[in-house]
Amino acid sequence: MTDGLNRQSWTGLAKGQKDAWRELLSREIPVLYGMFIKRWANPSLAEELVQKTVFDAVRGRGSYEPSRGSPEGWIFGIARNNIRLEIRRRARRPSVNGDISGYIETIDAEPLPDEILEQKETADIVRTALNRLQTKERAVLRAKYIEGLTAGKIARQMSITEKAVHSLLYRARISLRCELKRLAPLNKEEQKL
Numbered sequence: 001m002t003d004g005l006n007r008q009s010w011t012g013l014a015k016g017q018k019d020a021w022r023e024l025l026s027r028e029i030p031v032l033y034g035m036f037i038k039r040w041a042n043p044s045l046a047e048e049l050v051q052k053t054v055f056d057a058v059r060g061r062g063s064y065e066p067s068r069g070s071p072e073g074w075i076f077g078i079a080r081n082n083i084r085l086e087i088r089r090r091a092r093r094p095s096v097n098g099d100i101s102g103y104i105e106t107i108d109a110e111p112l113p114d115e116i117l118e119q120k121e122t123a124d125i126v127r128t129a130l131n132r133l134q135t136k137e138r139a140v141l142r143a144k145y146i147e148g149l150t151a152g153k154i155a156r157q158m159s160i161t162e163k164a165v166h167s168l169l170y171r172a173r174i175s176l177r178c179e180l181k182r183l184a185p186l187n188k189e190e191q192k193l
Contacts (some may be wrong), residue, residue, distance in 0.1 A: 025054060028072060032079055039083060049086065053079045129179035137172035144169060 032053055036046035056078050064074050130138055136158075143154045151165045158165070 021058065024071060024075075028075055029054070032075070035076075035079060036083070040086075045086075049079070049082050053082050056082070125180065125183045129176055129183055132179045133172065133175050136168060137175050140165065140168045141172050141176065 029050055032050045033046050036049045037043065040046065053075065057075050060078070064071060068074075069077075130141065133141070139158065140154060143149045143157065144151075149157070151162045151169075154165045155162045160168070
C-alpha cells in the first residue's frame with residue numbers, strides 16, 4: 001500500500017465508514033481536482049468530474065481488490081475513466097462551424113454550468129437583437145463576423161462597392177448596439193460607471 005491508507009482503513013472504506021472515507025477524500029479530492037483542471041481549464045467541469053469520481057468510488061466500493069493496487073490508485077483509475085468518458089462525450093457533441101443557429105441549438109440541447117448559462121442568455125439577447133435589424137444590416141454582420149468574409153468578398157456577394165460595405169457595417173453595428181441596449185439595459189452598478 002502507499003503512504004496513504006493501510007488495510008484496516010480500506011476495510012473501513014469498503015464498509016462505508018464515514019471517517020475512513022473522510023480521511024481518503026480529504027487528501028485525494030484536491031489531487032483529483034488538479035488532475036481535471038490540468039486537462040480542462042474549466043473549474044465547473046473539474047468540480048463536476050471530481051464529484052462524479054467520488055460518487056463512482058463510493059457506489060463501486062465493493063469492486064476494489066487490494067491485490068490489484070492501492071485505494072488511491074483505484075480512485076485515480078476511476079478518474080481516468082471519467083476523463084475518457086468526457087472526451088467521448090465532447091467528440092459526440094455537434095461542432096460550431098460558423099452557423100450561429102447550430103451553436104445556439106447545441107447550447108439549448110445540453111445541461112450547462114452557470115458560466116455557459118450566462119453565455120446562453122447573452123446569445124439569446126444577441127440573436128433577438130440581430131433579428132430586429134433590417135435584412136441588409138443582419139446580412140452584412142453575419143457575413144463579416146460569423147462567416148469571416150472580407151469587405152471585398154461581401155461587396156461581391158451583395159453586389160455593392162467596398163465603401164458601401166464599410167458604411168453598411170458601420171450603420172449595422174450602431175443599430176445592433178441600440179437594440180442590445182434596449183434588450184439588456186445595464187444594472188444600476190454598471191450605469192454608475
